[in-house]
Every structure is written in structure tokens, then in C-alpha cells.
Amino acid sequence: MNKLAKLLFAAALTTMASSCESFLDVNTNPNQVTSATPDQLLGNALTVTGAVYTNYNAFSNFQIYWTKSNAVSGFNEERSYNYSSTYQQGLFNGAYDNLNDYNLIQQLGATTHPNHAAIARIMKVYDFLLLVDEYGDIPYTEALKGKANITPKYDKAEDIYKDFIVQLKGALTDINAASAGRAVGAEDVVFSGNMAQWKRFANSLRLRILLRESNVASLNSYVAAEMTALQADATANGGFITSDVLVQPGFAASAGQQNPFYNTYGFAVGSPNTTSTYRFILPTNFLLNLFVNNNDPRVTQEYRPVGAVKDASGNQTVAGTYAGSNLGEGGLSPTTGSTFQAALGGNPAGTFAGTFLRSANQPVVLMLLAEQLFSKSEAETRSLLTGNAKADYLAGIQASFNTTFRNAPAPTAANRLVNGGDIDPVSNFNKYIAANVGNGLVDWDATTTRDTDTYGKIIPGTRTVSTVEKILTQKYLAENTIAGTEAWDDYRRTLLPRIPMSTAPSVPGQRAKRLLYPQSEINTNKANVPLTTTQYDRIFWVQL
Known part of the structure; x- marks a missing residue:
């Protein structure tokens, strides 16, 4: 497989409002039969995750690191926190589009590509975590089913968080049990097939997730028990990451190939x-x-x-x-x-x-x-x-x-x-x-x-x-x-460090705590979308 032909995505993926729906995403339609194999899908899926995360960062940076220059007008939502259902809706759509790829890899690779399937299982948690942390309740247990369920129910964010831990533990078990099937190679544009590194990444994701929950009083006992389990699993499975986790499909200074x-x-x-x-x-x-x-x-x-x-x-x-x-x-x-x-x-x-x-x-x-x-x-x-x-x-x-x-x-x-x-x-x-x-x-x-x-x-x-x-x-x-x-x-x-809020909020003294569900979701799944949610409502772990 030619990396530059198969793995590098179009420049349109990189805009803040991008949904990461590109010609490279072979699974845009989850109902369409494909003959692709997990090893052919993995590199693109990981590369698109890099673009998805870049877009999430661009939104988040305007909350705490960035502001606008006088070279441009606009950025009204960032300045006022006056969000709408069309603001940043590409974040929701882009993550689910990428999740469809990982879901297909996991399904196709269950017996023939067990390590590819385990990587997909870890990366599904990574993407779903982005969604829960910005939207709260989201489609989860009924999501990614294509025409089998085009109006999935919304699961509670706290329940999804607990299943994240189950999935990451399961991925460790899957990797340790994988004794046959196709080995992961260069299509892994993150760790180059080093499954020990994937186990460390899974452990590090668990730590990220458990810390999010650690300030919720009702979850203190659960978090304490899971932290103890994490420490034991990390000891038995190589610990935590030892370097930055990077996506590198072969970015280059050419059209559609730049970082x-x-x-x-x-x-x-x-x-x-x-x-x-x-x-x-x-x-x-x-x-x-x-x-x-x-x-x-x-x-x-x-x-x-x-x-x-x-x-x-x-x-x-x-x-x-x-x-x-x-x-x-x-x-x-x-x-x-x-x-x-x-x-x-x-x-x-x-x-x-x-x-x-x-x-x-x-x-x-x-x-x-x-x-x-x-x-x-x-x-x-x-x-x-x-x-x-x-x-x-x-x-x-x-x-x-x-x-x-x-x-x-x-x-x-x-x-x-x-x-x-x-x-x-x-x-x-x-x-x-x-x-x-x-x-x-x-x-x-x-x-x-x-x-x-x-x-x-x-x-x-x-x-x-x-x-x-x-x-x-x-x-x-x-x-x-x-x-x-x-x-x-x-x-x-x-609430640390002591970052000041915008000087021009639409509601005095209020800072946005989340994103609104996108209009695209309201149009297609209105019966299940929690329509009463505002940008000032807390997700279960948010203290702001």
C-alpha cells in the first residue's frame, strides 16, 4: 500500500469546521459492502483521527489559549459563548465518521486480524471520549449500526465512561491473547505495529479517563478501585507511554499531504x-x-x-x-x-x-x-x-x-x-x-x-x-x-489554572461548559436528542 496515495488526507480535513468526511474515508456509508481488510483500513483511520483531534484542539484552544487578532472580525461564538446548533457541528460528525472506520476494522478483524481489532477497540474509546467530553450524553450502545438503527438512543455520559474502562481492559486482554492472525506492520502509522506500545497507550487513556471522574464525589469509591486495578495492569503490561504518541503517515509539503x-x-x-x-x-x-x-x-x-x-x-x-x-x-x-x-x-x-x-x-x-x-x-x-x-x-x-x-x-x-x-x-x-x-x-x-x-x-x-x-x-x-x-x-x-473567561460573554458571569448537539443530528434523530440542553449545562464530571 502506497502511504502517500492511501493514507494522506485532503487539506479540507484540517479546517476548524471540518467533519473529516473525505474521499479517503472508505466507510462513509456503513451500509455499503466493502472488500477492504483491516490492514488496508487502519492507516487511513489513524490519520483521520489526527485531523479530528486537530479540529477538537482548535475549538478548545479558543477557550483557554487563543483569542483573535484585529486582522479579522468575527469569532463571535468564541468571544461570547453564544453557541448555536450549527456551531462546530463538524466535530460531532467527524468523530462518528472516524468511529465507523474503527468499528469496521474491529468487526472484520475479530478472527483474522486480532491486533488490528484491538487497536480499533482502543481508538474507539479515544474518539468516543472526545464526543462525551464536549456533548455529554451521546449515541453509544446503539451507534455505528448503519441502516440497522438510523435513530440510535442516547446513553448517559457517566455510563459510557464506565464502559470505556471495560473496553480498554478488554483491549489489553485481546492483545495478550493474540497468538495468530496477520501481524500489524507499517499500516500502523502511530506505533509501527509495536503492540507493547499500544498496551501502554491503553493504560494512559485509562488514567486520563479516571482523572476526569476523580472530582465527582459520588464516584470516589469507583475511581479508587479502578486506579488500583490500573496500577496493577500497568505493572503487568509495560506501564504507561514513554514518549509522545504521534500520527505520522508520511506528511509532506505537497497538496493534500501537509500536517x-x-x-x-x-x-x-x-x-x-x-x-x-x-x-x-x-x-x-x-x-x-x-x-x-x-x-x-x-x-x-x-x-x-x-x-x-x-x-x-x-x-x-x-x-x-x-x-x-x-x-x-x-x-x-x-x-x-x-x-x-x-x-x-x-x-x-x-x-x-x-x-x-x-x-x-x-x-x-x-x-x-x-x-x-x-x-x-x-x-x-x-x-x-x-x-x-x-x-x-x-x-x-x-x-x-x-x-x-x-x-x-x-x-x-x-x-x-x-x-x-x-x-x-x-x-x-x-x-x-x-x-x-x-x-x-x-x-x-x-x-x-x-x-x-x-x-x-x-x-x-x-x-x-x-x-x-x-x-x-x-x-x-x-x-x-x-x-x-x-x-x-x-x-x-x-478550575485550574486560574484562566480568565471572556470579557464579552453573552450571559454575564457564565462560561460555556459544553457544545450543543449539531443541527445535522437534530434533523435526523430528533426524537432522541436531548433538545433542552444549553451550552451552560454541566457534563457529569465538569466542575465549572
Whole structure:
């Protein structure tokens, strides 16, 4: 199978409103008979998941990381939380479309391709989790049946969550029992057929799911028991992930083959200038202040400073400043005519830089190692798991630095930034830790930090920082833009870190907690859709 012909998807998949329904999705119609085999389907399904997750992140990033620039009007829903049934409905449709592929792989591979079927079982949980966390109750037990049931009932979100654990445990059992059938190979564009890695990923998904439920008082006993079971299963099945989980089908700087985020928010194929979408997005002041106030060198790789200047030899002579805006407001208008042309690409000032736009062929992240380590540290801090919470916390920060500086060019005079040093992740991690001794947002043993206003600007005084806030602050920084879905979920679960809401909500004092069911679903399954739901209703684990 030719990867570039079979696995790479069209650029249309990458838009925020995309439903990921492309010509590559052979299972758009679940009633149509297909002669494809699980090994022929898997690569495309995993690749489309990367596009689906990119779209979910784009929505979530506007809740906690992004705001608009003055280069564009609009983004009214993001600014006001005034959602409609047509807003972001592609997220619902795209995930279910992808789930049909995994369901077919699982059905076809039950006896002849048991490991392919197990991978599909894990990835069904991954996709269904995206849906539950944004919509709450969804079609689950009666979903994916094609014409056998075109109006599936909606299952309770809490019940679905419990079945996620059952399915992930079952996937471990399936992998351990698979002694025959076709081996998984290059069609696995995530782990290249390494089933031990798939077991670690299943364990890490279980941890993500159980932490979501861990702040629900009525589930305390259930979560405690399942965490104990998870620890035992992880010990017996290789532990948790040991590196970022990436989708890499062979992205390339060609039409329909670019990394989806890069294609939408970076550079069009063959163009030296950024897309218009690039100039629509700014980081929030709250995020930038967290970076700058704590001398965090990751900001030099993630954003372009305004007013930075390089001389003819490429040495940066003026550091510039990082500029953003507040949720609900507009900020500066980045242009391609910036005086600062970065070593990692001629990107406009004030917005995305190398970490997010390294190249057209960079992989898509499905799960960060940093997320897993911070989650483990939180669970250990709260006595849900046993282990060394401090060690996992520090390893989480280091993992974030490794991701942030991944594949950066070797340090030279041309890319040593005045306000960032070189691009070595270890030295920058050490500088970050050394610069924040006594700062409770970074230093594990410190309990206070400088006080700030709502948007992160330093004000006189200090405040107390809990260990959990420390962990979640660093997790928030690590997941910036790459995994905004997880950061948004953590915020709704814990209200940490102290992210300000939009300055222009349609309902004063209210922040949207979920998405509305899409109009496409209302049109076809109205009798089962919970029509009374609003964007201000809580999903069962949400504390916001």
C-alpha cells in the first residue's frame, strides 16, 4: 500500500469546521459492502483521527489559549459563548465518521486480524471520549449500526465512561491473547505495529479517563478501585507511554499531504507566506504572562516577539516583546511584513512559531508524554496511585521541553535568541528550574508565588499555591495549542489554572461548559436528542 496515495488526507480535513468526511474515508456509508481488510483500513483511520483531534484542539484552544487578532472580525461564538446548533457541528460528525472506520476494522478483524481489532477497540474509546467530553450524553450502545438503527438512543455520559474502562481492559486482554492472525506492520502509522506500545497507550487513556471522574464525589469509591486495578495492569503490561504518541503517515509539503495544523495555521503548499488563518490568531495575555513572568524559554519557540530585529548576519539584536490579547477582545494585527524573520521560518510576529509550525511533515500529537506524567503526578499527590509525584512532575516539565524544542536546528549564532538562549531542551529546562527557585508555580518544594491580576500581570504581594495547582499550571503550559482539548477538560474539571473567561460573554458571569448537539443530528434523530440542553449545562464530571 502506497502511504502517500492511501493514507494522506485532503487539506479540507484540517479546517476548524471540518467533519473529516473525505474521499479517503472508505466507510462513509456503513451500509455499503466493502472488500477492504483491516490492514488496508487502519492507516487511513489513524490519520483521520489526527485531523479530528486537530479540529477538537482548535475549538478548545479558543477557550483557554487563543483569542483573535484585529486582522479579522468575527469569532463571535468564541468571544461570547453564544453557541448555536450549527456551531462546530463538524466535530460531532467527524468523530462518528472516524468511529465507523474503527468499528469496521474491529468487526472484520475479530478472527483474522486480532491486533488490528484491538487497536480499533482502543481508538474507539479515544474518539468516543472526545464526543462525551464536549456533548455529554451521546449515541453509544446503539451507534455505528448503519441502516440497522438510523435513530440510535442516547446513553448517559457517566455510563459510557464506565464502559470505556471495560473496553480498554478488554483491549489489553485481546492483545495478550493474540497468538495468530496477520501481524500489524507499517499500516500502523502511530506505533509501527509495536503492540507493547499500544498496551501502554491503553493504560494512559485509562488514567486520563479516571482523572476526569476523580472530582465527582459520588464516584470516589469507583475511581479508587479502578486506579488500583490500573496500577496493577500497568505493572503487568509495560506501564504507561514513554514518549509522545504521534500520527505520522508520511506528511509532506505537497497538496493534500501537509500536517493538518500546519496546512491551516501555517503555510499553504509552495507559498512563502502564511495562511490568512495564521494572522487571525493570537495567544492570550494570561498565557504569555505565565511564560514571561516565570522566565520560561519555551515561549521563544512557540511565539514570535513583536519588534524583534536581526542584523545582516542573522544575529538578533533587539529582543522584542510578546504580545497577545484577552479572551473576548482583539489584539494587534500580525502581518507578513514583520521586521523579524525567524530562523525557523519567515513567520509574522506575534503568533505561532517553530514548535507548532516546524515543518509541513511534522507529526500530529494524539497524546503528550508530558500529559501522562503530570496526570500520574496528580494521581500520586492525591493518593490515587502510588509513586514519586515530584519525580513525575519534574519529568513532565522535561518532557514538555523535549517536545517544544523537538527537531529544532542546531544552536548557531543565527538562532540564539537574545531572550531565549539556544534550543537545547536540557539546558533550557535546567535554566527554567534554576530561575524559579522559591516560585510555587514551578518549584515543587515552594508553596507561594508572586500574586497576579486576572490576566496574569504581576501585582504586589504573594499567594499560596497548592501542589495540584502547581501540577496543572505546568500541564497547561505543556499542552498549549498541541493538546488544548486536554487542557480545556482539566480546567473544566478543576478550575485550574486560574484562566480568565471572556470579557464579552453573552450571559454575564457564565462560561460555556459544553457544545450543543449539531443541527445535522437534530434533523435526523430528533426524537432522541436531548433538545433542552444549553451550552451552560454541566457534563457529569465538569466542575465549572
